Amino acid sequence: MTKTRIEAFSDGVIAIIITIMVLELKIPHGSELADLFELWPVFISYVLSFAFVGIYWANHHHLLHTVRQINSRLIWANLTLLFFLSIIPFTTGWMGENHFENIPVAVYALNLLMSAVSYFILQQVIMADMGHSNSMIDALNKQKQKGIISLMLYVIAIPCALFYPVISAVLFAIVSILWVIPDKNIEKALKET
Numbered sequence: 001m002t003k004t005r006i007e008a009f010s011d012g013v014i015a016i017i018i019t020i021m022v023l024e025l026k027i028p029h030g031s032e033l034a035d036l037f038e039l040w041p042v043f044i045s046y047v048l049s050f051a052f053v054g055i056y057w058a059n060h061h062h063l064l065h066t067v068r069q070i071n072s073r074l075i076w077a078n079l080t081l082l083f084f085l086s087i088i089p090f091t092t093g094w095m096g097e098n099h100f101e102n103i104p105v106a107v108y109a110l111n112l113l114m115s116a117v118s119y120f121i122l123q124q125v126i127m128a129d130m131g132h133s134n135s136m137i138d139a140l141n142k143q144k145q146k147g148i149i150s151l152m153l154y155v156i157a158i159p160c161a162l163f164y165p166v167i168s169a170v171l172f173a174i175v176s177i178l179w180v181i182p183d184k185n186i187e188k189a190l191k192e193t
Contacts (some may be wrong), residue, residue, distance in 0.1 A: 091104070146178050
């Protein structure tokens with residue numbers, strides 16, 4: 001199997017995830033702005049999830065450029081990430097339809113945590129096949145620090161959602177800000193190799 005095939009498959013799955021999310025946006029039955037305003041929780045949850053899926057896509061793209069060889073560990077780690085990302089439309093819809101109530105926000109946070117854990121594992125699998133010391137491993141280790149911070153914020157967001165869902169939403173926003181721009185260290189290391 002080639003790296004191109006994994007990239008194409010992953011891009012296709014992520015495109016379908018975004019498509020499913022947008023199809024969940026229901027058209028209001030009235031023509032007044034008040035009718036549109038009633039849908040704000042659904043729209044906000046869509047925007048939040050679109051941002052997360054887009055951030056995963058961009059960072060996944062950069063991460064796969066570092067791959068030197070394809071093996072079954074990489075394939076399964078990538079599939080695990082795609083699995084948890086594919087659940088995002090469900091948790092997004094549940095959270096939005098229930099106006100960011102405690103349990104749906106906690107489940108959404110758990111979904112984001114499992115996606116982050118899967119991304120972290122994929123990165124570790126890729127790093128394990130790189131050898132011992134080079135600029136790419138250094139770059140990925142710097143990105144790993146962001147990953148650990150993200151995991152901790154998601155772990156905190158789950159119990160917060162049970163009492164103060166707004167705090168969880170703030171934590172989600174912090175994580176998205178951390179990751180919105182793909183790591184420049186990876187781009188620099190790619191140019192050196």
